[in-house]
Amino acid sequence: MRGTFRLSSELQLEADAVIIGSGAGGASVADVLTASGLSVVMLEEGKHVPSSSASPVASEAFAAAWRSGGLTAAFGQPPIAYAEGRCVGGGTEINSAIAQRADNYLIDQWRKVYKIENFTPDELTQYYQRAVATVNASLTPGPVGRATDILRQGGDVLGWEVSELKRGQRGCKGANRCAFVCPSGAKQSMAVTLLPKAIDRGMRLFAQTRVAKIRLVNGRATEVIARSWDVAGQGRSIRVKAGMVFVCAGAIHTPAILRRSGLRERIGNTLRVHPTIKATALFDEPVDAHRSRLPLTAVTEFMPEQRIGGSVFTPALFGLSLAGDWINRGDLMQHWRFCGSYYGMIRPRGVGAVRPLPGINEPLVRFTLAPEDWIALGQILTRLGQVMFAAGARKVFPNIFGHEGWTSPDQVHEFWDNPLPKRQTNLMTVHLFSSCPPGEHRDVCAVDSYGRVRGVENLFVADGSLIPEAPGVNPQMTIMALAFRVAEAALSHSVKERAQSAATDRR
Numbered sequence: 454m455r456g457t458f459r460l461s462s463e464l465q466l467e468a469d470a471v472i473i474g475s476g477a478g479g480a481s482v483a484d485v486l487t488a489s490g491l492s493v494v495m496l497e498e499g500k501h502v503p504s505s506s507a508s509p510v511a512s513e514a515f516a517a518a519w520r521s522g523g524l525t526a527a528f529g530q531p532p533i534a535y536a537e538g539r540c541v542g543g544g545t546e547i548n549s550a551i552a553q554r555a556d557n558y559l560i561d562q563w564r565k566v567y568k569i570e571n572f573t574p575d576e577l578t579q580y581y582q583r584a585v586a587t588v589n590a591s592l593t594p595g596p597v598g599r600a601t602d603i604l605r606q607g608g609d610v611l612g613w614e615v616s617e618l619k620r621g622q623r624g625c626k627g628a629n630r631c632a633f634v635c636p637s638g639a640k641q642s643m644a645v646t647l648l649p650k651a652i653d654r655g656m657r658l659f660a661q662t663r664v665a666k667i668r669l670v671n672g673r674a675t676e677v678i679a680r681s682w683d684v685a686g687q688g689r690s691i692r693v694k695a696g697m698v699f700v701c702a703g704a705i706h707t708p709a710i711l712r713r714s715g716l717r718e719r720i721g722n723t724l725r726v727h728p729t730i731k732a733t734a735l736f737d738e739p740v741d742a743h744r745s746r747l748p749l750t751a752v753t754e755f756m757p758e759q760r761i762g763g764s765v766f767t768p769a770l771f772g773l774s775l776a777g778d779w780i781n782r783g784d785l786m787q788h789w790r791f792c793g794s795y796y797g798m799i800r801p802r803g804v805g806a807v808r809p810l811p812g813i814n815e816p817l818v819r820f821t822l823a824p825e826d827w828i829a830l831g832q833i834l835t836r837l838g839q840v841m842f843a844a845g846a847r848k849v850f851p852n853i854f855g856h857e858g859w860t861s862p863d864q865v866h867e868f869w870d871n872p873l874p875k876r877q878t879n880l881m882t883v884h885l886f887s888s889c890p891p892g893e894h895r896d897v898c899a900v901d902s903y904g905r906v907r908g909v910e911n912l913f914v915a916d917g918s919l920i921p922e923a924p925g926v927n928p929q930m931t932i933m934a935l936a937f938r939v940a941e942a943a944l945s946h947s948v949k950e951r952a953q954s955a956a957t958d959r960r
């Protein structure tokens with residue numbers, strides 16, 4: 454990417470603004486700030502992985518673009534495996550680019566509960582429109598493939614609403630490698646859309662540069678302290694002084710950076726995710742899910758509380774998904790062309806927490822499911838089984854360690870009334886948010902209605918951390934909308950106004 458810098462010496466920089474993290478939130482902030490003529494420095498921990506060097510090999514792609522090669526988990530019973538992007542463009546480089554808006558009912562509810570100013574669905578519309586236009590959210594061209602038809606067919610038989618999913622794409626070629634960084638550049642990720650634009654306007658982006666903390670003096674963020682790695686793997690320090698600091702490191706790392714900088718009140722206490730349970734369905738006819746794009750429909754009948762959809766499927770990813778229970782599931786590998794991988798996700802009531810650990814880069818993440826969440830997971834798994842059998846599945850294997858699989862629709866009710874086995878249930882998520890909720894409800898809100906960290910005049914949060922609660926839909930559009938809003942508000946409030954407000958916070 455033009456303008457991506459590598460360091461050759463220790464560096465001290467100055468700019469109007471510094472942005473930490475180049476994902477959905479950071480890139481959106483960069484777009485607003487550079488359009489208004491500010492000088493901007495962006496610091497990104499991961500590498501730049503251009504389309505031309507995107508590897509089709511799962512292990513290489515994970516090592517290049519996923520945090521910890523994809524091996525990250527929130528502690529709890531059971532642990533929940535989670536995934537984050539760590540590369541220029543963040544999660545938008547490895548996601549499926551499904552573009553959805555949060556339900557108006559939820560936006561209204563968040564405004565009331567968290568007392569967020571100017572946060573009606575109408576007021577957010579302009580920001581959502583900007584996000585939608587940026588990524589060209591649209592229906593994917595070309596044949597949808599059998600893996601998609603399965604969800605449509607099953608939903609139709611049961612009379613459930615099934616919706617086509619818009620994605621941020623322009624001329625998707627159907628390579629089915631969304632999770633490995635799009636090889637054609639058709640996915641409208643941040644490295645394809647907003648970051649090159651911001652760089653053309655003069656933004657300096659430093660990849661492989663990890664922020665340790667932010668220095669705070671008398672209610673101002675004065676300096677961002679980071680470490681950068683050069684091509685030879687040598688680390689050097691980098692310090693950036695800026696008038697405004699935007700923390701956009703995602704819902705896990707933003708609270709970790711803030712807490713490491715000495716800001717602890719209400720920060721990182723309310724992490725939310727979409728707990729997700731998967732199932733493998735075996736059919737009599739080939740599905741050949743690897744040949745088509747990911748399933749482009751979702752069962753939306755039970756949204757926003759529950760949703761059923763389909764996962765990216767490649768032989769390697771399928772093998773990995775079976776690996777955790779190889780003794781019981783390994784046989785499925787030989788039938789991989791006849792299998793599809795589907796999921797059910799819920800909007801949880803449980804919460805988690807993020808805490809940095811001394812001397813270790815990765816923070817400790819915990820998530821505790823509420824009793825209602827277990828009921829919801831049992832329901833969505835039952836519904837997932839129902840829709841698979843309605844579409845003609847011969848056997849359905851819920852992702853529960855040691856489970857023998859269901860051979861008929863009668864068996865899927867097993868977990869409707871009975872709890873799922875906590876220790877054996879495998880849960881995962883790719884959606885993380887709410888660790889720094891905004892608003893004027895001071896008991897719970899880490900930042901004000903416009904993303905400014907309480908008590909600090911020039912420090913803002915603009916990423917998934919800001920979504921007040923789990924949205925029940927794919928979050929990227931909401932993250933971008935909220936980040937555009939934070940950046941605009943930061944520019945429109947004068948330094949004097951912000952300083953007064955920060956001083957009031959500190960009293």
Ligand SMILES: Cc1cc2nc3c(=O)[nH]c(=O)nc-3n(C[C@H](O)[C@H](O)[C@H](O)COP(=O)(O)OP(=O)(O)OC[C@H]3O[C@@H](n4cnc5c(N)ncnc54)[C@H](O)[C@@H]3O)c2cc1C
Pocket residue numbers: 473474475476477478479496497498499536537538539540541542543544545547548549550551552553632662663664665701702703704706707710883884885915916917918927928929930932
């Ligand atoms: C496999 C997968 C599939 C998904 N599918 C969809 C989908 O279809 N639709 C959708 O809407 N959402 C999807 N998501 C979720 C979506 O991609 C994320 O919610 C979104 O990217 C989060 O935006 P963010 O700005 O909060 O953080 P990120 O996009 O994660 O960006 C944060 C950036 O900050 C960097 N960073 C972290 N710590 C530091 C530090 N200390 N110093 C410097 N940089 C740092 C990270 O490396 C990262 O690049 C998916 C996610 C994954 C992983």
